[in-house]
Amino acid sequence: MEILVVNPNTTASMTDKIRIxxxxxxxxxxxxxxxxxTTGPASIEGHYDGALAVPGLLAEIAKGEARHAAGHVIACFDDTGLDAARSLARAPVVGIGEAAFHVCSLIAGRFSVVTTLGRSIPIIEENLVKYGLATRCARVRAAEVPVLALEDAESDARRKIEAEIEAAxxxxxxxAIVLGCAGMVDLAADLSARFxxxxxDGxxxxxTLVESLARLGLRTSKHGGYASPLPKPR
Known part of the structure; x- marks a missing residue:
């Protein structure tokens, strides 16, 4: 089966890290x-960047649907464009934020999220409420690390993330800790061992969740809110 993983920003080095x-x-x-x-924000840091990223994200989801991909992953922790993507796709679509919250809730009574910038905290908190997991989250913390600093080996991003985990x-x-950015994908195992x-990691x-949904033969419901878009005049 093919699983399409879409990084909604345009930073190819992050996409490669996600793929690995x-x-x-x-x-x-x-x-x-x-x-x-190929067009859109280089990183997604807040509502504005997220809105700019959605058209490019949906275009990639549409290509995956045309290839009959078994499922799709949105690799932005804000779950950017998730509801729109589910409306577009028949294959299951999972955002890395929702996936991480649910997985963490299965292995820990309470968890904290460590994300990049403080401006992302309200989005993450709203998503936790939407997903019914706000009471399981002790706190959403920001390391005050720009997303693209995670691509710079010379930055102090890891030190700041580690400090927030220690405080959590x-x-x-x-x-348990949820890493609140796809750009942290390569840190999870080392941080787990250290702390x-x-x-x-979402x-x-x-x-893993998308694979399971596909193997179960489950697809996105088209009855109700995720009904396919109606044709519109151009």
């Missing part, structure tokens, strides 16, 4: 196609 992580957890016989739009263990009594608690969680 997705391929590591994909089952034998699953092909990961990782793409990003100490002050939030977090039993001695589960650290969940990319790998979403790929």
């Amino acid at each position: 992580a997705a391929e590591k957890v994909a089952s034998a016989g699953t092909t990961i196609t990782a793409v990003n739009p 263990k100490r002050d939030d009594r977090a039993e 001695g608690l589960p650290v969940v 990319v790998t969680a979403a790929v």
